[in-house]
Amino acid sequence: xxxxxxxxxxxxxxxxxxxxxxxxxxxxxxxxxxxxxxxxxxxxxxxxxxxxxxxxxxxxxxxxxxxxxxxxxxxxxxxxxxxxxxxxxxxxxxxxxxxxxxxxxxxxxxxxxxxxxxxxxxxxxxxxxxxxxxxxxxxxxxxxxxxxxxxxxxxxxxxxxxxxxxxxxxxxxxxxxxxxxxxxxxxxxxxxxxxxxxxxxxxxxxxxxxxxxxxxxxxxxxxxxxxxxxxxxxxxxxx
Numbered sequence: 351x352x353x354x355x356x357x358x359x360x361x362x363x364x365x366x367x368x369x370x371x372x373x374x375x376x377x378x379x380x381x382x383x384x385x386x387x388x389x390x391x392x393x394x395x396x397x398x399x400x401x402x403x404x405x406x407x408x409x410x411x412x413x414x415x416x417x418x419x420x421x422x423x424x425x426x427x428x429x430x431x432x433x434x435x436x437x438x439x440x441x442x443x444x445x446x447x448x449x450x451x452x453x454x455x456x457x458x459x460x461x462x463x464x465x466x467x468x469x470x471x472x473x474x475x476x477x478x479x480x481x482x483x484x485x486x487x488x489x490x491x492x493x494x495x496x497x498x499x500x501x502x503x504x505x506x507x508x509x510x511x512x513x514x515x516x517x518x519x520x521x522x523x524x525x526x527x528x529x530x531x532x533x534x535x536x537x538x539x540x541x542x543x544x545x546x547x548x549x550x551x552x553x554x555x556x557x558x559x560x561x562x563x564x565x566x567x568x569x570x571x572x573x574x575x576x577x578x579x580x581x582x583x584x585x586x587x588x589x
Contacts, residue, residue, distance in 0.1 A: 351384050351561055356391040356525045356535040359448045359471045359482070361578040362427050362438075367534040367547030368472070369434035374553035380561055387459070388468050390452040390521035391533045393578050394445075402446040402483045409583075437477030446483030449518065454494055456514040457507050467497035529569065532579030546575025 355371070357364035375381050409420045424440040431438035451471055458467040470493050474482045482489060487508040494504035507513040528537060536544040536553070538560035544553060548570070556570055576583075 351380070351539045351557075352387060353384055353539070353557075354387045354389050354537045356389040356521065356530055356537075357468075357533045358391050358393045358578065359451050359468075359475050360393055360445060361533050362431075362476065362583055363547040363576045363578055364534040365436065365438075365472045365476050366427075366430055366434055366576075367536075368468075369431075369436055370547060370550045371534075371536060371553045373434070373550040374557060377554065378557045380557075384557070386465065388455060388464055389525065390455065390518040391525050391530070391535070392448055392452065392518075392522065393533070393583070394447065395449070395522070397447045399447050399450070402444055402481075405443045405445050408445045431476070437473065439477055439479070442479075443476070444481050444483055449515075450487075450490060450508055451482070452518045452521075453507055453514040454490060454499075454504060456517040457503060458494070458497060458499055461499060461503075463498045467494060467499065470494075470497045532577040534577065543569040545569060545571040546577040548575045 353371075353375075355368070357368065375384060375386070378384065405424070406417055406420045409415060409423075410417065415423075421440070424438075428438040428440045455464055455467055455471075458464040471482065474480070474493055480489070482493070487505070490508060491501050491504045495501050525533075525535060528535070528543065530543075530545070532545070534545075534547060536556070538544070538556055541563055542556045542560040544556045552570060552575075
């Protein structure tokens, strides 16, 4: 069975949702027969490579929130991430284009290192002190090497803006065709779709359903699972 996951490195719900899915997959009886493929989805596809701003600035512009409200939302996200065993830096993160990261993920897919690179990129974006946007291509090269890729292969991709660009755009078109208005978006064997960072129990249900059925894609969406869409990422309410 194949599971395709559309996501963006800048999406906190993708970061959390991936961990929840992996928890469900680890408990799935047929997990050794499940292939996981990560697909590209940019939340901010029109953003130029050098257009970088703080997460606080980006969120206040999109939602009209105060900085205090942004901080509260980030603190809550950190708690949700911690519940999944993930680090989450709540202050000082920045936001920019993820296009080059998606291109590197397609290189990594060819070399069987896609899952490793995605995990490295998520951790770098959400937990590390250093930026993945403002330090130039060599920062991404270093992350690619940490995931097991060759440094020169990564440099060649980053130096050529056309390298894997069509692959990224093809993933994004396919997401639209499947009805994905936001991410994370999970498609299991092209039979079952799961939208948002659902609890692990929902992913377990979807895995069981997809394994046992042969029918057109069904969308599982409880209506309240958090996701990131074209207008940005919803900030969780403070409890």
